[in-house]
Amino acid sequence: MKRNGRxxxxxxxxxxxxxxxxxxxxxxxxxxxxxxxxxLAKAAGVKSTQxxxxxxxxxxxxxxxxxxxxxxxxxxxxxxxGTAQLQPVVLVGVxxxxxxLLSYRGFEKEGFEIIAAFDTEPNRRRDKKIKQxxxxxDALPAFVTEHAVKMAIxxxxxxxxxxxxxxxxxxGVMGILNFAPIVLAVPEDVMVNNVNLxxxxxxxxxxxxx
Amino acid sequence: MKRNGRxxxxxxxxxxxxxxxxxxxxxxxxxxxxxxxxxLAKAAGVKSTQxxxxxxxxxxxxxxxxxxxxxxxxxxxxxxxGTAQLQPVVLVGVxxxxxxLLSYRGFEKEGFEIIAAFDTEPNRRRDKKIKQxxxxxDALPAFVTEHAVKMAIxxxxxxxxxxxxxxxxxxGVMGILNFAPIVLAVPEDVMVNNVNLxxxxxxxxxxxxx
DNA sequence: GTTTTATTGTGAATTTTTTCACAAACGCTT
DNA sequence: AAGCGTTTGTGAAAAAATTCACAATAAAAC
Numbered sequence: 001m002k003r004n005g006r007x008x009x010x011x012x013x014x015x016x017x018x019x020x021x022x023x024x025x026x027x028x029x030x031x032x033x034x035x036x037x038x039x040l041a042k043a044a045g046v047k048s049t050q051x052x053x054x055x056x057x058x059x060x061x062x063x064x065x066x067x068x069x070x071x072x073x074x075x076x077x078x079x080x081x082g083t084a085q086l087q088p089v090v091l092v093g094v095x096x097x098x099x100x101l102l103s104y105r106g107f108e109k110e111g112f113e114i115i116a117a118f119d120t121e122p123n124r125r126r127d128k129k130i131k132q133x134x135x136x137x138d139a140l141p142a143f144v145t146e147h148a149v150k151m152a153i154x155x156x157x158x159x160x161x162x163x164x165x166x167x168x169x170x171x172g173v174m175g176i177l178n179f180a181p182i183v184l185a186v187p188e189d190v191m192v193n194n195v196n197l198x199x200x201x202x203x204x205x206x207x208x209x210x
Numbered sequence: 211m212k213r214n215g216r217x218x219x220x221x222x223x224x225x226x227x228x229x230x231x232x233x234x235x236x237x238x239x240x241x242x243x244x245x246x247x248x249x250l251a252k253a254a255g256v257k258s259t260q261x262x263x264x265x266x267x268x269x270x271x272x273x274x275x276x277x278x279x280x281x282x283x284x285x286x287x288x289x290x291x292g293t294a295q296l297q298p299v300v301l302v303g304v305x306x307x308x309x310x311l312l313s314y315r316g317f318e319k320e321g322f323e324i325i326a327a328f329d330t331e332p333n334r335r336r337d338k339k340i341k342q343x344x345x346x347x348d349a350l351p352a353f354v355t356e357h358a359v360k361m362a363i364x365x366x367x368x369x370x371x372x373x374x375x376x377x378x379x380x381x382g383v384m385g386i387l388n389f390a391p392i393v394l395a396v397p398e399d400v401m402v403n404n405v406n407l408x409x410x411x412x413x414x415x416x417x418x419x420x
Numbered sequence: 421g422t423t424t425t426a427t428t429g430t431g432a433a434t435t436t437t438t439t440c441a442c443a444a445a446c447g448c449t450t
Numbered sequence: 451a452a453g454c455g456t457t458t459g460t461g462a463a464a465a466a467a468t469t470c471a472c473a474a475t476a477a478a479a480c
Contacts, residue, residue, distance in 0.1 A: 010437070014413055017416075018408075019409070022391055044393060045393040050438065053439090053459090055458095062457075063445085064446045067458085068458095082415040082419040087415060097310055100306055100311075107408055127337035150418055175414030175415065175418040193410045193413055205297055205385065207401045220467070246428090258427095259471095262429065263430085263469090265429090266429065266430070272427075272428050273475090423479085423480075424478085426476090427476085428473105430472095430473090433469085434468080438464080441460100442462105443460090445457090445458075446456085447455095447456085448455085450454100
């Protein structure tokens with residue numbers, strides 16, 4: 001089964017690739033050059049057969065009897081995920097959460113750069129100092145088009161989330177990381193990942209009461 | 211298949227229940243009293259058969275030919291998720307992200323209250339003003355025990371994440387919302403939900419390059 | 421009170437994901 | 451260069467999740 005010339009890989013597999021990548025990074029920091037599927041799987045919290053199946057979706061990189069080369073596997077996964085080169089991202093909605101995300105250091109390290117932020121009130125006084133400039137929402141379409149931005153972080157109030165998403169998509173954004181607690185309606189070639197912290201807590205709440 | 215007297219319900223089903231709950235809330239705000247599985251499923255972005263299967267795990271609440279009573283179904287789901295009454299939560303690690311989470315309004319509305327925050331440097335100057343008090347890490351064990359806290363948000367640096375988790379668990383915490391990019395090792399009766407924003411972006415990155 | 425219409429609840433079929441089991445292949449030792 | 455000990459890669463089996471298909475049933479219409 002193929003789509004766009006490459007096999008359809010389960011979304012869960014892609015998530016796990018990211019986890020493997022982080023485990024590999026830690027191994028590399030510790031100067032470890034080679035790792036077995038057993039060891040890497042354990043670090044990632046999965047079964048070794050699953051790790052091998054996951055990797056098998058996009059090639060064979062191991063050496064039988066030995067394992068995987070940490071650096072080589074990192075590069076392969078990184079290339080596959082499309083994070084080998086820095087990706088520009090815009091952030092829309094600079095409220096509490098948006099502001100925190102702007103000062104979050106975790107993105108750059110992983111190959112993403114928030115190159116600009118947008119808000120209906122770009123000049124509102126904000127406690128925190130950040131390096132990115134905050135522009136008005138009306139500057140969004142031109143900016144996204146001009147910089148060929150493909151990914152956006154959406155941290156606007158729920159009432160304007162759909163409308164903002166529409167604008168982003170209209171100007172070429174293909175992937176949205178959505179923090180608004182709403183199911184966005186988007187064309188099927190556009191991808192939305194939802195992050196809803198209340199749902200995560202609710203989920204915990206259910207499982208611990210058992 | 212049962213555990214603790216109730217059927218084992220897939221984790222994904224529980225996530226969807228939370229989504230249904232939010233859709234139902236919106237319907238109620240709009241004064242809608244009854245909804246069909248078809249309509250609710252569409253709002254939640256799933257198939258109607260899946261919605262019905264999900265609900266069937268914990269009872270039958272609908273009326274054939276008519277649909278579901280919005281208020282009644284909300285209450286049932288809420289009860290099932292354990293969010294019918296306010297739940298106390300502690301937050302550990304008041305950096306950029308932790309601070310933002312403290313000022314995030316989305317939790318209370320959904321039945322959670324961050325009753326205290328902890329940090330190794332509780333008195334460090336922080337730009338934002340928040341209502342919760344920030345205590346030293348050493349105050350954590352006594353506080354968690356005393357207030358019978360069952361859930362925690364972990365936003366500490368990755369190097370101390372495991373250690374902090376251990377402390378929390380030792381003093382009775384059963385559910386952890388973990389923002390540190392590491393797979394925590396925990397006893398099997400403790401539940402961890404990981405939130406890793408870099409992984410979410412990486413995931414988008416993969417799917418949009420196709 | 422009977423028919424029509426709508427919609428649920430669910431067993432069966434299908435699809436997807438995970439796990440098993442083992443042959444194939446590689447490095448290392450002798 | 452042959453044998454040994456590992457560990458991969460993968461077809462097949464099992465398990466889990468989703469979707470289908472439709473009988474059951476309740477309200478509304480007549």
